[in-house]
Amino acid sequence: MTELTRQTPTLPSARLVRRARPSRRRRASRGLVAALYPAVFLALVVVAWFLVTATEMVEPYIIPSPADTWAAFTDYPDYLWEHTLVTTRETLAGFAIAALVGVLVAVLMVYSSTLEKTFYPLILFAQVIPKIAIAPLFVVWLGFGTSPKILVAVLMAFFPVVISGISGLRSVDPELLELTSTMGASPVKTFLKVRLPAALPELLSGLKVAATLAVTGAVVGEFVGANSGLGYVILQANGNIDTAMLFAALIIMSLLGVLLFAVIQVAEMFLIPWHASRRNRG
Amino acid sequence: MAAETVDGAARGAGAPSDAPMVDIRGLDVTFHSKGRTVHALSGIDLAIEPGEFLTIAGPSGCGKSTLLRVIAGLTEATAGEVTLRGTPVEGARRDVGFVFQRAALLDWRNARGNILFQAEMRGLPRAWARERADALMEMTGLTGFENAMPYELSGGMQQRVSLCRALLHEPDVLLMDEPFGALDALTRENMNVELRRIWEATGMTVVLVTHSVAEAVYLASRAIVMGPRPGRIIEEFPIDLPGHREYEPTLESPEFRRVSGRVRELLGSAAHAE
Missing domain, CATH: 1.10.3720.10 (MetI-like)
Structure with a gap:
C-alpha cells in the first residue's frame, strides 16, 4: 500500500555521535591491572601472616x-x-x-x-x-x-x-x-x-x-x-x-x-x- | 508480498475506499486511580482521512496522548465508538506503527536488529524484512549505523531507529506520541524536515501529538488544538501550506505565522483556564 521510495537524505544526518568501543586487547590489559590491586593486598596479608607466625607472637595451633x-x-x-x-x-x-x-x-x-x-x-x-x-x-x-x-x-x-x-x-x-x-x-x-x-x-x-x-x-x-x-x-x-x-x-x-x-x-x-x-x- | 504484511482480512473487510482511516465518535475516557476520577477525554468527535498528516497540540494533561493511545487500542474507551480502517478498536491494534517519546529500543540489539524486531515478532518473511529495513535506514539517514548499539547512538539517531521499526511492517497509520520531545532544538528541526519528507514520499496516514506549536503547524495537513479538564478538541485548522515545505521559508510564511499565532493564543488561554 505505502510505496517506499528510495531516496538519499536531503539533510546531513545531524549529530552522529558514535563512541568508540575499547579494543579487546586494551580491555584485557585493563583486566590484568584490575587484578593487580587485590593481588598486592593479598600478598601483604600473607606477609603479615608470615611475620605473625615467624615471630611466634601466637601459638601455631591458633x-x-x-x-x-x-x-x-x-x-x-x-x-x-x-x-x-x-x-x-x-x-x-x-x-x-x-x-x-x-x-x-x-x-x-x-x-x-x-x-x-x-x-x-x-x-x-x-x-x-x-x-x-x-x-x-x-x-x-x-x-x-x-x-x-x-x-x-x-x-x-x-x-x-x-x-x-x-x-x-x-x-x-x-x-x-x-x-x-x-x-x-x-x-x-x-x-x-x-x-x-x-x-x-x-x-x-x-x-x-x-x-x-x-x-x-x-x-x-x-x-x-x-x-x-x-x-x-x-x-x-x-x-x-x-x-x-x-x-x-x-x-x-x-x-x-x-x-x-x-x-x-x-x-x-x-x-x-x-x-x-x-x-x-x- | 509486501501488501500481505498487515492482516489481510481486516484490510478487505468493510472498509470502503472513501471511508475515514480513523473514525472517532462521542469518545469519553475516564480513569480511576486512588479514589479519584479523572475525566481524561470528553465528547471527542474526529475523523482522520487516509493520507492525512494530523497533528494534535495541547497543554500537558489535555489527554492528547490518551487520544493517540485509544486509536492504537492501548487505552480503552469508556464510552463512544472508535474504528480504525472500518473495524472497531478492541485491544491493541496490529495495523499501526507506534513511536513513543523515548525510543524504547532493545539495549541488547544493534540498530538493524531493533528494526527487524518488528518483523520477528510478527513472523514476517526474513529476506523481505531485511531488504525493507535497509531501505528504511537509508531513507532516515541511518546508513553506516546498521551495527551500532543503542548506547552508541545519540538521541536523534535512536529515535530514527524507533521510526524505522514503526514503519517496517508498512502500517496504514503511524502514531507518534511527542516523538521529538526529548531532542535538542536543532535535531528536532532536522527530524521534522525528514519526517515531513518521509510522509510526502510514502503518503501514509500520520497522527502526531506534540506540545510544540511550530512542529504542529509545520508538519500538519490539519492541526487540532485540545484543551484540558476534561480533554476536548477546542479548534481545528486545515493548514494551507504547500505540500513540499522548505523549513525556514515555511516558518516565515504569512500563513504559518497566522495559524501558529492563533494556535499559541488558544494554548495560552487553555493553560490559563486551569
Whole structure:
C-alpha cells in the first residue's frame, strides 16, 4: 500500500555521535591491572601472616604458619582432593537446582499476581528461618547422604535468585511491552525476546550471590552430619587441633566460591556485553 | 508480498475506499486511580482521512496522548465508538506503527536488529524484512549505523531507529506520541524536515501529538488544538501550506505565522483556564 521510495537524505544526518568501543586487547590489559590491586593486598596479608607466625607472637595451633598450611596441601593432596570433589558436587547440584527453580518461580510470580500474593510472603518467611538451624532436621528426614547437603545449598542459594529474577523481569520498559502488544506476538515470544534478555543483568547479579551461598550451604550441611566433604574435613581437623589442615580446607572452600563467581562473571561478558555494568568497567 | 504484511482480512473487510482511516465518535475516557476520577477525554468527535498528516497540540494533561493511545487500542474507551480502517478498536491494534517519546529500543540489539524486531515478532518473511529495513535506514539517514548499539547512538539517531521499526511492517497509520520531545532544538528541526519528507514520499496516514506549536503547524495537513479538564478538541485548522515545505521559508510564511499565532493564543488561554 505505502510505496517506499528510495531516496538519499536531503539533510546531513545531524549529530552522529558514535563512541568508540575499547579494543579487546586494551580491555584485557585493563583486566590484568584490575587484578593487580587485590593481588598486592593479598600478598601483604600473607606477609603479615608470615611475620605473625615467624615471630611466634601466637601459638601455631591458633594460627599455623603459611609453610605449615602449605604442607597440609602437599602432605595430603589425595585426601583434600577427594573431599573437595564431594563438596563441589553438592555445591554445583544445589546451585543448579536453586537457579532453575528460582528462575521458574520468579517467572510464575511475575506473570501471576495470585501466585505472587500467595507465595512471596511464604518465601520471605522461609528465608528468615536460619538454614543452619533446620539442617539437622534434613539429616533426620534424608539421612547422611548427599541429599540433605544439596537441600541446604538449594535453600541458601534460592532466595537471591528469586528476588533478582522478579526484579529483573519487572525492569523491562513498559512502553516496550505496549509496543510488542501492537505486534501481535505470542506471550512466549515476548518473554524470550524482550523480558528474559532485559532481566539478565539483574538475574546474573543474583546468581553470583547465589553461587557463593551454595558453597556455604553445602558445607553447613556437612557440619551437621557427614563423613565426607570439606565441612567434614574442617570438623575432623578441629577435633585434632590440626589448624593447618583447617586453614587448608578454608582456603579451598573460598577458592571454590570465587571460581563459581568468576564463571558467572565470564558468562556475563558473553550474555550482557551491552549492559552498563560491563561497559563502564575500568 | 509486501501488501500481505498487515492482516489481510481486516484490510478487505468493510472498509470502503472513501471511508475515514480513523473514525472517532462521542469518545469519553475516564480513569480511576486512588479514589479519584479523572475525566481524561470528553465528547471527542474526529475523523482522520487516509493520507492525512494530523497533528494534535495541547497543554500537558489535555489527554492528547490518551487520544493517540485509544486509536492504537492501548487505552480503552469508556464510552463512544472508535474504528480504525472500518473495524472497531478492541485491544491493541496490529495495523499501526507506534513511536513513543523515548525510543524504547532493545539495549541488547544493534540498530538493524531493533528494526527487524518488528518483523520477528510478527513472523514476517526474513529476506523481505531485511531488504525493507535497509531501505528504511537509508531513507532516515541511518546508513553506516546498521551495527551500532543503542548506547552508541545519540538521541536523534535512536529515535530514527524507533521510526524505522514503526514503519517496517508498512502500517496504514503511524502514531507518534511527542516523538521529538526529548531532542535538542536543532535535531528536532532536522527530524521534522525528514519526517515531513518521509510522509510526502510514502503518503501514509500520520497522527502526531506534540506540545510544540511550530512542529504542529509545520508538519500538519490539519492541526487540532485540545484543551484540558476534561480533554476536548477546542479548534481545528486545515493548514494551507504547500505540500513540499522548505523549513525556514515555511516558518516565515504569512500563513504559518497566522495559524501558529492563533494556535499559541488558544494554548495560552487553555493553560490559563486551569
